[in-house]
Amino acid sequence: MSTAFDIPAGTAVGKSTPKLENREKVTGRAEYIDDLYRPGMLHAAILGSPYPHARILSYDVSEALAAPGVVGVITGDDVPDGRMGAFIKDEHALAKGKVLYLGEPVAAIAAETLEQARAAVNLIIVDYEELPAVLSPEEGLAPDAPILHEKLKDYIKVFDAGSEGNLCSRTELTEGNVDAAWDRCAVIVEDEFETEPQAHVSLEPCGALAEVDAQGRVTLWSANQSVFRVQANVCESLQIPMSKLRSLTPRVGAGFGNKMEPHIQPITVALAMKTGRPVKCILTREEDFEIVRARHPFKIRMKTGADAQGRLIARDCEVLLDCGAFADDSPGVLGYALLMSGGPYRIPNQRARGKLVYTNKLRFGAYRGFGNPQVSFAGEQQIDEIAQKLGLDPIEIRRRNMLHEGDGWFVGPKIASNGLARCIDAVEAASGWRKGLQPPATPGTRRGKGIAVSAHISGLLGTGAIVRMLEDGTIALNTGATDIGQGSDTVLAQICAEALKLPVEMVSVASPDTDGSPYNWGTTASRVTYTTGRAVAGAAREVLRQAMEHASEMLDTPVEDLELREGGRIAVKGSNEDLPFAAISGRAHWAKGGPIVGHHTLVFDEPTHDPKRSIALGLPFPQIGVFSFGALIVDVEVDEVTGQTRVVEAWSAVDVGRAINPRLVEVQIEGGFVQGMGFALYEAMVWDGPRLVNPSLMDYKIPTSADTPHVHSIIVEDPEPNGPFGAKGAGEIGLNPVPAAIANALSAAIGGRARKVPMTPERVLNQLLEGGDAA
């Protein structure tokens, strides 16, 4: 394969350029959704359902409407029967006819002040007929279970979901012959694993601000990971033509998946349409926990077998996922988790099956890792168990089995670049793995190291870029990709600058705007650097082509005798004769040819499934992406009395193809580690029956600076042939192996096996006391 852009890197790519917007953030001047105000703006409050499952019989909003400051009220009667959803269109803008989880928005108020809105929301009277609730996937699959979505069969679905009853979707992937392979295994391990739900806890709660102009056209600002997904969701649910809604973004206070699909945007738009005034709705922290989305709890049964040399022969994985009340990104998470369930290994016989079941709970959805951390927790522990049974070093067994360049991933996608071996080498050396374990820091503790490896895709769906050369030869870049803080604006500007041999400061980056930006599916699936970067490189190449044609005429020299030089100049090869972009762009604007504009769009179109080698049923992503790889070693210390587990140090190496901005890659690795550590050791959303009991930062703890170790981030670069300057994704992979590596380290420290995430002190203590398995 040829590279997407073949100009050798040097000017901008590979440099740790500080993020373009950092000064605005360190001076407190960055504007997030709650910092935006419009003239005459109203404030919104939401009424949540008191029941997990009920039919809505009637509303009485008269008292609420008469309350001080109230301008408008909306209920399910005010929104059309439009349903939205990325995979299965099953969700109204606001509960309509039924409520499906406790806290689900059933009505909303816009008032002159936030206090007035919040006071009045409790005056809305809703008459319900309570229905029996489904609170677990097992309950949902029972033959006599109450049905959440009676019209499920009629919903629009973008893939063969196999939906029926409360079964939202099912996926089955098979390669080789698993059932016949066990006889050839010298070692077989089999177990069940569970993970609990994790909250995203972006520091910025979700919010939106909408206004309607005199023509009835809507402008919508919101905290999001894709202005285009916001537009699609609002327009589908409220039945508005997409051309009648403009979706914009202020700075976004992080996402991790919870701002990818809709949160409060459809309700905010409905309120603005109802009142004719701008309306802002910012969720409280509690609402952000209760009504947005969270990481799926998984139940996993996994069986893995190897021969006497530790070569993997078969793996069978079965998962059961709680979907919550709406499909959201869940079918994707199920399919992706199964696709990744074998890990980055050559396993000739593999089967992965799973079910996703509607329950009367908050929707579960996209969360950094997208199902991969959960299956890795099971799979990477089983690799260690097999190594233990065979007396192999955990690193050695991974080396023996890992996939190589040119291999196919489970069910088919080809691996073009693979730096996994170098990632393993790097963490092995950096952590002093062969030197053995450090002595316990303090008496009364036990200590151990563990390793886990991972792979993750970057890719998926459509993206585009427009590169314009301004009159003075500087560049305006417009991609529609939302920078949620990870630095994609900077990275894309670096790619553009590199392609045109300009300093990064000469490239401006437009804020995403559905009116003016090319389509971008979103900041998700570790995809912006890889897919949008390709579009940027392609658009820049088109700009360069046009500039070369101008220069050819201006210098009276054939294009093939011209070259691009540093600083944005086109020169005659082997000569001092050259032209700056300013002269070329001036001619294009005022004399000949027209202003220089380059654009490039693409959709990731390499198939996930190779029907010659495997069978796939209910595959939600027919074209998925390219593969990044990573290896992680952690050193943990366990308190023998309390069971509290502390990560002393961590070494994480990730193959990102090419680090466009090394420091930003390092921060992805470090931040991913710490978010994964919270998931592994203590974060869990807890339901008491239908009620989430810890929707606050008082009761749901995330890691602080005092709880976290020094994370050594190591970048490995194995260039992806069609990535921009060789780059592939870095956003999620650092999180994937964390629970597994900690579990493997725990096992080294205290024996036994962790089977549940989070590995709380109580569970760890039981594992230690029983010298066996954690409860």
Add this chain to the structure above:
Amino acid sequence: MAGKEVFALRINGREREVFARSDATLLEVLRDDLALRAAKRGCNQGVCGACTVLLDGVPVRGCLTLAGACTGREVTTLEGLAEDPITRALQETMIVSGGVQCGFCTSGMLVTARDLVAQTVTPTEGDIRKALSGNLCRCTGYVRIVEAVTDAVVALSQANTDTREAIQ
């Protein structure tokens, strides 16, 4: 609903009068009435630290401090620290370290870090991690924030040495 009253406040060195609810928090008055929006509302419960400001020079949670309790006292927000040498040093090291990601925690983090650096001559990594432990960040994993504070301390001590040498 609480009645409204006039609060006479001294904010970032200026006398400000605000007509707000009697039970308004300092954070509400700063953000909604005075358009000083560096301090962020992350949890409204005193946990996340994104709303940290200085009250008589001491870091406090804007969301837990009643505006009425601030009359006659000096309130300083990140905006008011624009010329403060320690804050400026921290801002520069945060910009280059990678300690700024989404930026939502950054204002509060800087106000807390400034207090640490002002109070402690040479904070260790442990001191820094302890001091910042009431300011949550979900993006960075804290490594580069700690590094930024360490680097700012070095830069400030270098600047002090340079100044002393220049005077001598």
